[in-house]
Amino acid sequence: MIHQYQNNGYNIVLDVNSGSVHVVDQIAYDVIGCLEAMNSAHTSETLKQPETEKGLIEKLGKEYPAEDLKDVLEAVAELTEAGQLFTQDIYENYIGEVKKRKTVVKALCLHIAHDCNLACRYCFAEEGEYHGHRALMSLEVGKKALDFLVANSGNRRNLEVDFFGGEPLMNWQVVKDLVAYGRELEKLNNKRFRFTLTTNGVLLNDEVQEFVNKEMDNVVLSLDGRKEVNDKMRPFRNGKGSYDLIVPKFQKLADSRSQEKYYIRGTFTRENLDFSKDVLHFAELGFKQISIEPVVGEDTDAYAIQKEDLPAIFKEYDNLAKIMVDREREGRGFTFFHFMLDLEGGPCVAKRLSGCGSGTEYLAVTPWGDLYPCHQFVGQEEFLMGNVDEGITKPDIAEEFRGCSVYSKEGCKNCFARFYCSGGCMANSYKFHHTINDTYEVSCEMERKRVECAIMIKAALADEERMMEDEEK
Numbered sequence: 001m002i003h004q005y006q007n008n009g010y011n012i013v014l015d016v017n018s019g020s021v022h023v024v025d026q027i028a029y030d031v032i033g034c035l036e037a038m039n040s041a042h043t044s045e046t047l048k049q050p051e052t053e054k055g056l057i058e059k060l061g062k063e064y065p066a067e068d069l070k071d072v073l074e075a076v077a078e079l080t081e082a083g084q085l086f087t088q089d090i091y092e093n094y095i096g097e098v099k100k101r102k103t104v105v106k107a108l109c110l111h112i113a114h115d116c117n118l119a120c121r122y123c124f125a126e127e128g129e130y131h132g133h134r135a136l137m138s139l140e141v142g143k144k145a146l147d148f149l150v151a152n153s154g155n156r157r158n159l160e161v162d163f164f165g166g167e168p169l170m171n172w173q174v175v176k177d178l179v180a181y182g183r184e185l186e187k188l189n190n191k192r193f194r195f196t197l198t199t200n201g202v203l204l205n206d207e208v209q210e211f212v213n214k215e216m217d218n219v220v221l222s223l224d225g226r227k228e229v230n231d232k233m234r235p236f237r238n239g240k241g242s243y244d245l246i247v248p249k250f251q252k253l254a255d256s257r258s259q260e261k262y263y264i265r266g267t268f269t270r271e272n273l274d275f276s277k278d279v280l281h282f283a284e285l286g287f288k289q290i291s292i293e294p295v296v297g298e299d300t301d302a303y304a305i306q307k308e309d310l311p312a313i314f315k316e317y318d319n320l321a322k323i324m325v326d327r328e329r330e331g332r333g334f335t336f337f338h339f340m341l342d343l344e345g346g347p348c349v350a351k352r353l354s355g356c357g358s359g360t361e362y363l364a365v366t367p368w369g370d371l372y373p374c375h376q377f378v379g380q381e382e383f384l385m386g387n388v389d390e391g392i393t394k395p396d397i398a399e400e401f402r403g404c405s406v407y408s409k410e411g412c413k414n415c416f417a418r419f420y421c422s423g424g425c426m427a428n429s430y431k432f433h434h435t436i437n438d439t440y441e442v443s444c445e446m447e448r449k450r451v452e453c454a455i456m457i458k459a460a461l462a463d464e465e466r467m468m469e470d471e472e473k
Contacts, residue, residue: 002036002086003416004029007456008322010463014455016416017091020084021343023459027064031072032085034059039086091419095353095407103398105152107160107357108145109364109375112137112168112175117202119237122269122295122303136171137367142178144388145365150189152391162196164364164375169203179215198222198265200234201246201253209253217261221250224266225278225292233269233303251286259288263337266292269303273312276320283327283334291337294446296428307442314449321453325460341420341454355422359385359401373401376427401426404436411439417451 001016011029013022024032034056053073057066079085115134116123146161153159161182163175175197182193197212198220212219223246224230231241254262264287268275275292282290294313297304305313320336327333356362359373366378369388377383386393406412406423421444426436428443 001089001414001416002032002039004033004036005452007318007452008325008460010456010459012452012455012459013085014416015085015087016419017089018083018085018087019343019419020079020087021455021459022079022085023463027068028072028075030060030063031056031069032076035076035086091353092407095405101360101402102154103152103360103392103395103402104154104156105149105361105363106156106158107162107362108149109162109164109362110137110142110145110178111165111364111366111375111378112142112163112178113166113171114367115170116166116200117170117236118167118200118234118242120234122233122267122297122301135367137174137365139174139177139181141365141367141369141388142174143181144369146178146182146185146193148388148391150185150191153191157190158192158194160194160196162198164198167200167202168197169199169208172203172208176211179211194218196220200242201249202242204246204249204253209256212253213256219253219257219262221253221262221264222266223247223250223264223282224268225272225275226281229272229278230266232271233267247285254287254289259286263289263291265337267295268292269295269297270305270309271303273309274316276316276323279320279336280323283332288334289337290334293338294443296431296440296443305442307445310442310445313446317446317449317453321457325457328457328461329464338450339454339457341451341458343455343458353405353407353419353422355404355424355426358426360398373397374427376425377430401436408437409439411441411444415444415448417444417448420451421447 003014003016005012006029011024011026013024013029013032014020015022022028022032035052038052038055053070056069056073060069076085080087113136115136149159149161161178163178168175179193179195182195186192194217195215196218197216200222222234223243224233227241227243230243234242236242250264254264264282266275266278266282268278272278279290279292282292294305295303299306321339324333324336324339356374358377362374363385364372364375364378365388366372370378371385371387371392372378372380372383373385383397384394385397392398404423404426406415406418409423409429412418412423424439424443424447428440429438430436432438432440
């Protein structure tokens, strides 16, 4: 399967099954496109047929000299032989093994506080209540959760725990006590905990910052961008904006971590479809690790993104990608989460096929110790998997999530981005289709555009590096 597109002056060819990316001239771009069309018509017979060269000349002979077409065809044949073009899908053969994997938990999302001191308009957690009631996790429940993680982690040494909410700093002493307990468990069980914290920053202070920098491997800082955007969507319960209070605290924390191991994380809605300005606002504030995610809301929500908004969103991603290339060249670059792409390594086969591991490797824990597949399923009783006292009491739920992959979703089968997004968010699928084995098309369209932009950035920076090397010679 081949995916071709043109972006920022580059002709880009992606061989989906191998992950090989080629930046080519116009004739090669057209030849590969023609061959892909022939592949679609003749399946496995293409490139080996004597008629291929003749058919190519018939289709493109008016635009290019026959000798040039033959030269390109020869180069394409060499790349095909090397497994870098027109490769077959070998991953589907592995899906049976992926489904057989035993449930080994490696990460927990601890809902340390089902309460919040902000009233974000788009919050899926209902100001921290999660379809239930306000509550703080006790130290006892938190310890049982860490014990459960260790007991169900098998041979995995590195474990992850995210302190989440609501707002986890509203239960700060328990966070500190659980980190201390986790460090004790490390010594006793030959494990290593990677703690992270997601916070809105309202209660952030010097004492919290010092502890976070000592103990947290990563911190997610919630802010939506420009002051007017943030304060409209992320106010206090009295309606007052949160920007002025939070921004100086976040700047101080990011600098104290040498602009590493954190993310400033925002949400864009239909009310700020010009979100590239919010990304650049973050960059101008000095932040280097940036993420702005599209909101997921009901169609009836005024802020929810609609299908007709996609062209404007695509233009924003394209614009942002070009600006990022320019800033990188100027030495003012920053990381944008959705454009992060590893073209040389990347995730293992299981991750490429089945995604985040929710319901199997990753679970969410409520303040009273109930287990759910992930934080977005919390409060939906049909997904209650068990609790920290008894463990997983409904293994059939884990089995259902284990069977979810790019091959169980009809929308993924012919999608060029399937090995990058791994089938997308199962919670979004359930929200819109009442099954985890489907896709949320609006989100899929945005992901495809982000992948294209990310590859273009890689191509542009590689081109820049190549030109610099040529100049040095």
